[in-house]
Amino acid sequence: MGYEQHFSDLDAAADEVQTHFQKKIADPRTNGAADAFCRLQLAVHEWIGNLIDHASFRGRAPEVHVRIWRQEGRLCCVIEDNSEGFDLDGQLDAGREVAEAARSFPEEGMGLPMLEAGTEQAEYTPVEHNGNRLTLAVAL
Numbered sequence: 001m002g003y004e005q006h007f008s009d010l011d012a013a014a015d016e017v018q019t020h021f022q023k024k025i026a027d028p029r030t031n032g033a034a035d036a037f038c039r040l041q042l043a044v045h046e047w048i049g050n051l052i053d054h055a056s057f058r059g060r061a062p063e064v065h066v067r068i069w070r071q072e073g074r075l076c077c078v079i080e081d082n083s084e085g086f087d088l089d090g091q092l093d094a095g096r097e098v099a100e101a102a103r104s105f106p107e108e109g110m111g112l113p114m115l116e117a118g119t120e121q122a123e124y125t126p127v128e129h130n131g132n133r134l135t136l137a138v139a140l
Helices: 010-026 034-054 088-102 111-117
Strands: 002-007 064-071 074-081 121-127 131-139
Touching (some): 010 034, 010 064, 034 064, 034 111, 034 131
Antiparallel strands (some): 002 064, 064 074, 074 131, 121 131
């Protein structure tokens, strides 16, 4: 199982990647891994949605590279983009503080904590040539 695509249209990326996940979830050959595909689907959908809604590409056309594969009992995904990037850990900390202060779920800002809670790995790092890489993994 492998999936790899490059996108310059973020809406097309969101649609195509979601379609890929829906096919994998519905495929009986997924062999009991539908839960892992669903959790990864939610995380990827959140990330691409954030690219659409919040990312700054510094006046350049977006470039997004999505790879999904199975490895050693895990379902893995890497999303690389050429956006300006942001501080994921800082945003997660701020979201926790808002939720704690409100003692309930805020109307906005829960997407990144959901992404973190639904995956066993969520790492965001800069890459060469002014880009960023999100690495996600869920146990199968």
